[in-house]
Amino acid sequence: MLMTALDTLYHKVEKYGNVCVGLDTALEYLPHPLIAAAYDPMQAILNYNCAVVDATEDITACYKVQIAYYEALGLKGLELYAKTLSYIRFKKLLIIADVKRGDIADTAARYAKAHYSGDFEADFVTLSAYMGMDSLAPWVSAAQESGKGAFVLMRTSNAGRQDFQCQKLLAGGSVYEAVGDKLRALASSCRGECGYALFGAVVGCTESEEAAAIRKRYKDLFFLIPGYGVQGGGGKEAALLLDGRGNGGVVNASRAVLKAWKKNERIEGMGKREALLGAMEEVRSFVVTMRDDIRDAVEVLLSKEEIHAKR
Numbered sequence: 001m002l003m004t005a006l007d008t009l010y011h012k013v014e015k016y017g018n019v020c021v022g023l024d025t026a027l028e029y030l031p032h033p034l035i036a037a038a039y040d041p042m043q044a045i046l047n048y049n050c051a052v053v054d055a056t057e058d059i060t061a062c063y064k065v066q067i068a069y070y071e072a073l074g075l076k077g078l079e080l081y082a083k084t085l086s087y088i089r090f091k092k093l094l095i096i097a098d099v100k101r102g103d104i105a106d107t108a109a110r111y112a113k114a115h116y117s118g119d120f121e122a123d124f125v126t127l128s129a130y131m132g133m134d135s136l137a138p139w140v141s142a143a144q145e146s147g148k149g150a151f152v153l154m155r156t157s158n159a160g161r162q163d164f165q166c167q168k169l170l171a172g173g174s175v176y177e178a179v180g181d182k183l184r185a186l187a188s189s190c191r192g193e194c195g196y197a198l199f200g201a202v203v204g205c206t207e208s209e210e211a212a213a214i215r216k217r218y219k220d221l222f223f224l225i226p227g228y229g230v231q232g233g234g235g236k237e238a239a240l241l242l243d244g245r246g247n248g249g250v251v252n253a254s255r256a257v258l259k260a261w262k263k264n265e266r267i268e269g270m271g272k273r274e275a276l277l278g279a280m281e282e283v284r285s286f287v288v289t290m291r292d293d294i295r296d297a298v299e300v301l302l303s304k305e306e307i308h309a310k311r
Contacts, residue, residue: 002190002191002192003192004193005123005147005148006149006194006198007192008094009061009250010192010194010247012061013247014247016058016059016061016291017059017295018061018242018251018291018295019061019290019291020060020064020096020224020250021052021056021060021064022064022257023049023053023063023066023254023258024068024098024255025045026045027041029048031268031270031278031279033268033271033272033274034048034272034275034279042079046080046083046084046087047276048279050084050087052280053088053091053093055280055281055283059284059288060093061250062093062094062095062096062124062250063088064096064252065084065085065088065095065122066098066254067099085120085121094123094124095123095124096151096224097115097124097126098125098126099111099115101115101125102130102135104135105134106138108138108139109141113142122148123149125150126150126151126152127152127199128152129153136150139199140186140190140199143198150199151199152199153179154183154202155176155180155201155203155204155214156204157204157205157233179201180201180217180218184218187220195220196222200221201221202223202225202226205227205241206233207237208237211237211241214241215241219243223242224250225250225252228252228253228256229255230253235297236297238251239294239301246302251290253286253290256286260279260283261278262282264281264282
């Protein structure tokens, strides 16, 4: 059976939990002592990113790096992006490049080359299927050749999802279900050893009412789950999108992790070294709490299912 990148991620989740740490890092997210002591803002951000990785690598399934935060800084920002990815690869950890590409034909193939190899190499990318399944086809081919993967936007965590994703179709169902059904169809030809399709889906955890139905309908899709923390989602909502083994998805938190140090007001008055150490203690504490929050919610769901099965 085909061994996919999602199989590797599945085993990471088994070992380290469901947390995906987002390195959507802006200079203003850093403690002021680190900014003030920096001779170069780019180096300050890189140092912070590397410190976050070091502090969480044994409690995190993967890292999501949002390219927009680096593109906004120009050419030096893209160099910073490449160096951040390089450090994560050096540590032999998994990367989701949050690039949200969605073009077709040769353009898509070149995007795939850019993000599956070279300076911007990642294990997974995020994609939009708005232009149709032919926008995904070059990525599928490239993924099969390179052993990479992707997460396709299906039902996101932002309020604007109602504008298009949740609109009902004349043929029945919603737009996001049409996307999910197409992705599910891919599974028949590209299923990995853990039972999941070659590509997963982005499904937000901000609407618990729909979460259980989505997981039941798309049992063979691995989910990238945004919305935890700042956007209002929690362990209970995320757990509904996981499979019966507490796997089948990674739950992303970015700003909540990167700015976890703000809980300790003393950090602002520390020196550079002490501030970095203090910040990483808070970052690690947040990730541990998040991981355990999700695990506890999964246990509660499993207990309820066992009770229901006995009746």
